Amino acid sequence: AQKWVLMVTAQTPTNIAVIKYWGKRDETLILPINDSISVTLDPAHLCTTTTVSVSPSFEKDRMWLNGKEISLSGARYQTCLREIRSRATDVEDEKKGIKIGKKDWEKLHVHIASHNNFPTAAGLASSAAGFACLVFSLAKLMNVKEDQGKLSAIARQGSGSACRSLFGGFVKWKMGKEEDGSDSIAVQLADEKHWDELVIVIAVVSSRQKETSSTSGMLESVETSMLIKHRAKEVVPKRIIQMEEAIKDRDFPSFARLACADSNQFHAVCLDTCPPIFYMNDTSHRIISYVEKWNRSEGTPQVAYTFDAGPNAVLIARNRKVAAQLLQRLLFYFPPQSDCDFNSYLLGDRSILQD
Numbered sequence: 123a124q125k126w127v128l129m130v131t132a133q134t135p136t137n138i139a140v141i142k143y144w145g146k147r148d149e150t151l152i153l154p155i156n157d158s159i160s161v162t163l164d165p166a167h168l169c170t171t172t173t174v175s176v177s178p179s180f181e182k183d184r185m186w187l188n189g190k191e192i193s194l195s196g197a198r199y200q201t202c203l204r205e206i207r208s209r210a211t212d213v214e215d216e217k218k219g220i221k222i223g224k225k226d227w228e229k230l231h232v233h234i235a236s237h238n239n240f241p242t243a244a245g246l247a248s249s250a251a252g253f254a255c256l257v258f259s260l261a262k263l264m265n266v267k268e269d270q271g272k273l274s275a276i277a278r279q280g281s282g283s284a285c286r287s288l289f290g291g292f293v294k295w296k297m298g299k300e301e302d303g304s305d306s307i308a309v310q311l312a313d314e315k316h317w318d319e320l321v322i323v324i325a326v327v328s329s330r331q332k333e334t335s336s337t338s339g340m341l342e343s344v345e346t347s348m349l350i351k352h353r354a355k356e357v358v359p360k361r362i363i364q365m366e367e368a369i370k371d372r373d374f375p376s377f378a379r380l381a382c383a384d385s386n387q388f389h390a391v392c393l394d395t396c397p398p399i400f401y402m403n404d405t406s407h408r409i410i411s412y413v414e415k416w417n418r419s420e421g422t423p424q425v426a427y428t429f430d431a432g433p434n435a436v437l438i439a440r441n442r443k444v445a446a447q448l449l450q451r452l453l454f455y456f457p458p459q460s461d462c463d464f465n466s467y468l469l470g471d472r473s474i475l476q477d
């Protein structure tokens with residue numbers, strides 16, 4: 123039997139939305155009801171590292187997450203694998219004497235080993251980095267010739283927010299118009315160097331896993347909330363234009379105002395859902411009040427906050443000096459024994475590494 127193994131390793135950071143994606147118009151293709159904008163973190167901090175390998179001796183597709191085997195039978199994994207396989211091209215490694223033809227990929231199996239450098243249960247977006255890395259590494263292994271935008275449309279079908287992790291810096295996920303989702307892709311608005319004074323501080327308020335998954339939460343919001351319709355139609359389209367402008371001009375006051383308002387509206391939609399969904403807790407609310415007071419006392423915003431489907435605060439400081447002050451003050455108001463943990467992160471200086 124042939125003994126060779128071919129391997130590719132990639133790293134993909136997570137991303138944090140500043141204009142939120144919440145609600146799908148197509149559940150299977152994962153098509154959103156509005157555009158969203160995010161920042162991608164530096165892969166040195168919150169990222170997934172994935173090694174994919176192929177060998178004629180592998181009997182089936184298998185995957186390990188943080189060392190534990192997980193099932194690949196879910197529709198989202200199957201879609202990503204199928205979409206990448208169908209675009210595979212010839213691969214040749216002369217040194218190893220390996221030649222894989224386009225058609226061979228249909229019969230060959232892959233092994234996927236994925237690792238998060240942050241606790242998966244910490245309630246921090248891990249599926250975004252995970253699916254982006256899976257799609258990117260498989261595409262490299264199978265010599266898929268599509269550009270990042272096309273790959274983002276595949277990652278989107280693993281987890282919506284994953285499409286934005288294929289780029290560094292500031293990224294927009296365009297909702298698109300097509301029924302097949304071909305134009306629902308991520309595009310880079312500005313690279314990681316464009317606004318690198320910003321520092322992201324993440325306050326891990328609770329490491330408990332969220333009670334309502336984003337998938338079921340979104341579905342319930344779309345079915346029952348009136349506010350979500352107004353948000354998608356009237357509010358987000360305007361905010362997207364303003365946020366793009368703020369990012370282009372490095373206009374922190376506008377950036378902060380929009381990011382905070384959008385996070386608050388997303389959580390208002392959750393409250394407007396029947397039954398209501400509570401992602402934030404008392405500590406989250408205290409952090410919001412604290413940042414609001416600070417910003418008001420300075421006369422101009424110094425820190426922006428945003429919360430995803432959980433109680434953890436993502437705080438964006440306008441520069442390193444403010445970030446240092448922020449960390450100091452947070453530790454004073456929320457001492458270590460208060461069940462709060464803080465870490466600061468820089469924006470990505472590269473989006474993806476590849477061995």
Ligand code: PMV
Pocket residue numbers: 138139141142143144158247249250281282283284336337430431
């Ligand atoms: O991609 P999902 O299903 O994990 O949903 C992400 C939803 C939010 O994180 C709350 C918002 C966003 O745009 O990332």
